[in-house]
Amino acid sequence: MRRRILIISVVILAGLAVSWLLIAQRQPEWTTASADALGEFELGLEAQGKVYSAEALQHFSRAVALDPDFSMARLFQLITASDSKDASLDRTQARIHLEKTDPSGLKPRERFLLGYYLKLFNHDAEGAAEALEAYLDAEPDDPFALDILGRRQAGRRDWAAAEKTFKRLAKVAPNRVEAYNQLGYIALARGDFADSERMFRTYMYLAPDQANPHDSLAELLILTGRYDEAREQLEQALRAKPDFCVAFQHMHSLAILKGSMDGMEAVVERARAAGCEAPMLARMHCQTPLWRAMHGQDWEGVWQVLSGECGQVLGEDTLRFTAAVNTGRTAEAAPTLAKYLQALEKEPPSFKKSVTSAISLFMQGQEELAAGRFAAAAERFAGADAQLTYRGVDETGTLKLFNRQCWYRALRRAGATSQAASLLAEIRAVNPPFADLTAAQ
Structure with missing residues (x-):
């Protein structure tokens, strides 16, 4: 009898353990008193993962309307509105509301996200970095923190670290397929076009009905001169989502x-x-x-x-400056270059500073080219090229190609025919049709 009672007790305890485990698994990850608000918030996260920013913002805004005290909905509403430059949200009021949030009632991830972004909003970059590091020490596989870390690493051009982080994210959170999108752009930045295509096609395989995988692959195809394939991918993106x-x-x-x-x-x-x-x-x-x-x-x-x-x-600014120096309007050109040079003095080392530096050097190259100082122009364009990568059509990829076109023109006019030929071969290895356009000028 005693043995039977013991067995029954063990079974009951095991059953209770399973029950508590199931209850714990059913506990929502996010703190809100409204099931409807939670549903909208989760739809927002889903849309955000698909890079459907307008839809994500709508869902986050509905979640806030359903539960004004839902701090994560308000935070993601603010982040999405800021990233998409949406002017409909009073961002100052949103930040004030978030700053009044009592973090003690939040879950660990929520406390981290709130603290991290409030530090960023208040220009405390060092504090934000420390908060991220501390949270990852405690939760090394948290997908939200890994995504933030990977983007920060890519932002400072630490491509190897960013690649490692996004590969880890893809492993610990297989549903975060956008990690492959980031890996594709990282490979683009490194100039590894074959690996970039593998990553984008993996992304497309995992999310065949989404628009962004087709659009991202199209960026690679545009930069590498595969224009017909790129146009087809863009049409496929629009078939998946006509308002993409x-x-x-x-x-x-x-x-x-x-x-x-x-x-x-x-x-x-x-x-x-x-x-x-x-x-x-x-x-x-x-x-x-x-x-x-x-x-x-x-x-x-x-x-x-x-x-x-x-x-x-x-x-x-860059094209207006170039037009000015090529039409003798040097007085109109000078303030634009001065603005970028002043910005360089103030900006701390960052991705933004490297782009500002590249644009400044590009402008100086155009100035030298228009003045007939071809060797000096080539030197400026070479300096700009060193600051630029092929990381996306919209980021710096297009500027890198056009800067190289100008660099080639300067070398040729300077009589550096061997260097010009080598540079043209490099352009052709990336984008053959663009190399043909460059050679024809």
């Missing part, structure tokens, strides 16, 4: 590198019909005449486009 507006922008990027803006008016109208935002439509509308003039090296035409309303819409 960045795909229309990348059709413009393709046309810019291809050297022909034919048909771009129709792309703008497609974007308009898809409901894309007015600022994006205005930029695309202005890019068409701008790049038609650029492709014809009509610097007066470029100046006229950028001196009107399109100048404010596009904010194209």
